Amino acid sequence: MISKTSIDQVYETARLEEVIGDFVQLKKAGSNFKGLSPFSDERTPSFMVSPVKQIWKDFSTGKGGNVVAFLMEHEHFTYPEAIKYLAKKYNIEIEETEQTNEQKEAQNKRESLYLVSEYANTYFQNILHNTDKGKAIGLSYFKERGFTEQTIKKFDLGYALDDWSAFTDQAIKQGYQLEFLEETGLTIVKENKQFDRFKGRVMFPIQSMSGRVLGFGGRILTNDKKAAKYLNSPESEIYHKSKVLYGIYHAKQSIAKEDNCYLVEGYTDVIQFYQTGIKNVVSSSGTALTSDQIRLINRLTKNITVLFDGDAAGMRASLRGIDLILEQGMNVKVCTFPEGEDPDSFAKSNSLTELTEYLEANAKDFIQFKASVLYESSKNDPIKKAETIRDIVTSISKIPDRIKTEVYIQECARIMDISEEVLFSTLAQLNKKESDQAVAKSQPTQKAFNVIKHEQPVRKVDVQYELERKIIEILLLYGDRKEEFEDSILKEKENGELGLEKVVQEARVFEKIYLDLQEDEMEFLNPQFKAIYFKIIETLNQDPQFKIQNLINTIDPVLAQEITSILMEDERYTLADWKRNNIFPKEKTDTVSQLVSETILTLRCFLIDQKVAYFQQQTLQNKTEVNKEILEEVKDYSGLKMLLSRKLNRAL
Template sequence: MALIKKEVVDQIIQQADIVEVVGDFVSLKKKGQNLWAPCPFHYEKSPSFSVAPNKGIYKCFGCGKAGNAVQFIMDIEGTSYVEALKYLAKKYSIDIEEDTSPAAVQAQNEKDSLFIISDFAKEYYVKALHKNDEGQSIGAPYFKQRGLSAATIQKFELGYSLDSWDDFTKAALEKGFQLKYLEETGLTIVKQEEGKQYDRFRGRVMFPIHNVSGRTIGFGARTLKSNDKKSPKYVNSPESPIYHKSDVLYGMFQAKQAIRQEDVCYLVEGYLDVLSLHQGGIENVVASSGTSLTENQIKLIGRYTKNITVLYDGDPAGIKASLRGIDLILEGGLNVDVVLFSDGDDPDSYIRKVGDTKFKEYLKAHSQDFISFKSELYAQEARNNPVKKAEAIREMVVSIAKIPDAIKRSVFLKQCSIQFGIDEQVLISEYNKIHLAEQKSSKPTPGSAPSAFSPGSYSPGSFEEMAAEAEAAAAAEAEAYEQENQTEDTSTLIKTREREVIRLILNYADKEVEEGLTTSQFMLGELEDIEFQTPIYKRLFDMCRIKLEQGFMPTAAEFMQHEEKEIRNEVIDLVSEKYELSEGWATHEIFVPREVDLIQYGSEREVLRLKWRNVQAMIREHMNSLQTLQDPQELDKVLRTIKALKDFEKQIGDMLGIVVNR
């Protein structure tokens, strides 16, 4: 596989505007210097996803996803690094010159190998359907019987696997593919103890499963042998490094543009439902492929629309089983409608029965919001049973409680009250209990308050409101610091201080703490004799020191492009700011110092804090050694060392304004 030359990669990264790239997928709103949105990678009720234009990065303070424009495309589209670069190159009209040297070809990683072999398998099955006598006599008639056109078969790359034990495996091995990749993708089953290997898919019509960028990652396969009771109707690819069924929706690659345009996603159960509706002009349709809806699948839909319509085939057991998944959709703030088909029909059979136009009319006429649908469903079941009725009402309130929008909740509670004939206030009381329980379970942990140099998140309001919030933030920080001082885990405390040192160096490397002395020069000089204990911060500290020795400022920008993901992620996390000062302070002509305004004070204190914690660790280490010492001279030496360390601890404590009680 050819690799993109470094100078081209640098050009792509430099030209890619993080706001433009993220804005193609997420609706961003400006708040302070940064832009914010609900995170596209996890469900939340308030925005925690931040884009910092001046730093060229994004960061979610909920799930932790972070990176630059390239990483965002990798995360949102599920692509490889090279594919993400190609996406951005196309967006910004950058010509890609690829490095075709032997070293570059050899650099092809395992994941790309799995993609390549999956693409080969897809082409093999497509060829078997169209060019092989068996495919033409068995596979093609099945698709014709289901009403699929040649265009649909081609668009979804449908195929056929020959009814042979190892025809595909032999073909792949002859092409030079390694057996380990065939096994890892699940295309070949290997029996090591028997020395045998054979095809997983045999005598079946094949439905390739694509990721959102169109790469083949797995297969669904349906048998055409109705008389074989031992063989399962459907066989699917097993989990692999490129295929995780809980993250994938069948047809999303073909549907994503239509979903964006129509601003609604139709969710069905099977492959043929997707194919028939897509062929009928309803292209914004995907399938869960018979599995329970997962959070990751919901997140995938949420990237393209906030509106989902679930199409049910009328099977009561299937409907009840899927309700929990729909509660997950509600919790994410998405709107859910339901369409129910009767008389044993599913979307595939119904559209073939009535045609495209009437099918669309049916969707429009029979679509109802999920809460109304669930209310009617539960009300019918519990009509003459008080116990079931009480359970049904509680179930309804649980679903309504998932909805973040207060107005919608109020409307649905009133509607539920009418549906079940129960006082609305009773439902509100039950909702309040659920809401209170959720608040208690999500209560912030002690010590999670903003640091002294990270201003809290304030909204413009009255002076009294802002003053109260500032007082509360200060009290929370004081409590957190008090708890930190009571903690026995010295290594954790040292890790916290090491992190703060690196954070200040990376954020304010070139800011002067005094004339002619920058933050990075001051902190690296003061701590040159300190051995960092946390591996990631030791590496970053050493990297910063080397940069400074070479005559360069150790700023975060270069480290964010580091080849190691751990380094990139940590640096992005260190430079991401969750809190910003509101413009309301300036409106009231109140000066609130920023961290950069107090950088001399902050740098000096962080140096002292790290030294203080290291001295405490040394004291503890020497105290523990007393238990094993037998030699009086050694004992006396250690005691004198402990005394000297305690004196030093007190000196630093006095400078920090901390009383040391020993």
């Protein structure tokens, strides 16, 4: 268990915008930050971070919360893990009691897989640095590749002994269950026998964006033709190859800072580049590039430079990934190396200055690269040339931005010596074909002349829910403010009729709301709003220096999620950047007292309507006798509503 003192210190120190900035590229938007949702595929920012309130909201999925909630949602941390991650980031020492064996066994399955992977990572590093075989075989191999001791430790490189079950035996001895060793792929179980998957290999741990070990890549060091040169962990509950990029943990900050990401093929390419001084580099780990991997980069930058070997196979591989990158609305460049060189060897034999200058001079825009690669093989063949041009236009058609599309069409026309009109016509055909296919997929097959009427369900507004939600919002935003409230007191006039007399009084917002609701004996129907309401009133009574983030950090997670949604509702509209369009909406803070009064009065009117409707129902059910008392009640309530409506400036 982590002590409360440590948890409080973590919350006080951690800055939400800094933590989320490690995972998402954030841009200033007034007093807030905005960025692309890390939980959905989108091209327009709908993810908001409020440094003042220390909360975030993703409008595309509805998720939101504080800094710990983000780590639990994004990295699938448990609560203690999220606290430990923040403590490590901000160099905070945390107090906790040692876990018993029973507590370890109680960990859920997913957590067990992480624990096993972390143990394996430590074990392989220990073998590499502290055993004779590890030093003689694994460490010497890495040093031959040109990796320094510092780099080897930075990337947690390790070595698995060339023994059938050395790792598995030691892991079981340490209390790790065979079930989880098998599920992570570290151990292979066959016919009651178990052996190490990565025996005799140097090890490359594959980490998530937050640094958690998800799986491993292992390279064999012998010339065994039957064994694969590189072997990856199999898919598991925590490791999905298509959603992971090797090196992203070490590269994320540099990618955001440089606003560019270098994409290579292998583990050693990443490490050699990093050691040379170029840190904004990741690898697809030998797998074909996927949309999920591109979206991972897209959170940090809109620019990708794809680096591939100088051979024909490397060039063809680069072409396959370009269209996927373009579909995500990203800017892509491609750089190839001289024949016989790859990113690893080239970085090893060149200084940082030489490498940087080469990349800047040879990184071509995708259309220039694609044209140069395809044009050489088709320039003397008209049919092949036509196919090449269509291939390039197909790539251009993937770009969602119309301005970029037109610029690339013009560039293609210049390079391939063909008219723009023909290219635009071809582009229109491709877009129409794609659109028709999309429509065909989305619509079920119907018989001719079969007319189907689609009834749109009418969404009924729950008035009381909306008003209760508005009261909670006012309390959260302005509960501790002092305001002057203009009230109307019911007084009997000289002629005996009821009238409203204006009175101005100063009060704190939460006191005004509490007293008004108490006076009319109004209660919240929504259980969540009711719980939040009493928690806020209690907190404001006890703590004059009330801070919203403190409430979110201590309240039930379900209620915290609801509070986040309420608080960040207004931030949705800042995404539209009204001021840039010379639209200046009135700030709520200018009219807090009016907002409070109108909300309470509207709730009163609504409850009066409900009461009158109830009396009407009672009268209809009892047709034989009309209750005079009920009629008097209805008359009184109707008169009260008339007065309240007059105060609200509403016509009945």
